[in-house]
Amino acid sequence: MPARRSGAGRGGCFTLHWRRYLSAVKGIVHFASGLCVASFVPGVVEQAAQGGLLIALGGACAMLPDTLDFRFAKFIERRDADIIPDRAYPNPQALAEALAHQFALVQPKQPRVVQLHPLRLGVVNWVTYAVRFDSARGEVVVTMNGVEGRAHVGTLDYRYDGALEVIELGGPSLRLSRGTRGYCVEFLPWHRQWSHSLVLAAALGLALAMALxxxxxxxxxxxxxxxxxxxxLGYLGSNLFWPFTRRRFDGLRLLHASDAIPNTVTVWVSLMLLLLNLDRAQEMPLIASGPFLGFAVLAPVAxxxxxxxxxxxxxxxxxxxVERNRDVLAESEDAVS
Structure with missing residues (x-):
């Protein structure tokens, strides 16, 4: 099966630039939110108007949870198995069966962490694929270049949304365990655990108050x-009350972290509110709050x-x-057999 070439041609270049845009937006959305919320703390914008940098502390601390995850937690995760396409014959069916085998190895109270990898064949040539979990049929489904491979697992408790893309440079890890509703699949088990805790936020605030x-x-x-x-607000959720809790709370499932529109809206609203708060701190504000909120914030957001x-x-x-077509195809196959 031919490898998928990444970054080649107009379509590949567009995809590459789009991913860079999404990464850039994701990188600044929390920073902008941190600046915005800091501007609502009494006294902060007045200090900023005099050249103080305390407001920047809000943006820096807002980026800290993901910094802890992607610079530390990701690299100390213990992995039990690695799934990677065969170099001689990349086969989605073989990948599906390999992942299903990892489910079979899971023991009660002994979860397994599995890392999914792409296969690099050259400088820009990669074998990439997508993995999804068909809970209705209890199957692992791997798609590669439009070809599907399926392997039966059993009852699945999978709460993340959509297919998992195993793209260039790396793929996600999965934590497989047994629960009351079958096999539980956790996406990125190292992410949004202890680092994404409101208790830790309070502790950080207390430490900063004592120091600064x-x-x-x-x-x-x-x-x-x-x-x-x-x-x-997303699908993955966070371990909101670590160290008193050990698992992530389910997210509200309203959006994905990589969704460009919600991220753009968040950055825009944060910067507009920051601008308004900075203006209101002046002796003679230049911005009329009502029209500004209506035209610069509410209208674009709506x-x-x-x-x-x-x-x-x-x-x-x-x-x-798609699901209806799959059901029709399955019924046709059953009728033929």
């Missing part, structure tokens, strides 16, 4: 907490939310059609 004063404590603690609460909701609805309808 109460104003710094409020700014740092709120900046850290707003990151945790924003992430809770438009982008409408576009996003329409896109989500179209994807939902398309997914229903």
């Amino acid at each position: 004063g109460s104003l710094a404590g409020w700014v740092g603690g709120l900046g850290y907490a707003v990151h945790v609460l924003e992430d809770q 438009l982008l939310i409408a576009i996003y909701a329409r896109r989500k609805w179209r994807r939902y309808v398309a997914s229903l059609e």
Whole structure:
């Protein structure tokens, strides 16, 4: 099976640039939110107007949870197995069976962590694939270059949304365990655990207050907490009360971390509110709050939310059609057999 070439041609270049844009937006969304929430702390914008940098502490602390995860937690994760395509014959069926075998090795109270890898064949040549879990049929499904491989696992408890893309440079890890509702599949088990805790946010705020004063404590603690609460809007959720809890709480499933429109909306709203708060700190504000909130904040947000909701609805309808076609195909295969 031929490898998928990444970054080649117009389509590949567009995909590469789009991923870079998404990464850039994801990188600044929490920073912008941290600056925004810091501007609501009494006294912070007045200090910023005099050249103080305390407001930047809110943005820095808002980026801290993911920094802890992607710079530390990711690299200390213990992995039990690695799934990688065969170099001689990359086969989605073989990958599906290899992943299903890892489920069979799971013992009660002994979960397994499995790392999914792409296969690098050259400088820009990669074998990439997607993995999804068909809970209705209890199957692992691997798709590679439009070809599916399936392997039966059993009852699945999978709460993340959509297929998992194993793309260039790396793929996700999965934590497989046995639960009351069958095999439990946790996406990125090292992510949003101890680092994404409101208790840790409070502890950080207390430490900053003791070291730099109460104003710094409020700014740092709120900046850290707003990151945790924003992430809770997605599918993965966070371990909100570590060290008193050990597992992530389910997210509200409203959006994905990589969704460009919600991230753009968050950055825009944060910067507009920050601008408004900075202006209001002046002796003679230049911005009329009412019209500014209406035209610069509410109107663009309403438009982008409408576009996003329409896109989500179209994807939902398309997914229903795909499932219907799969059911028809399965019934046809059963009738033939």
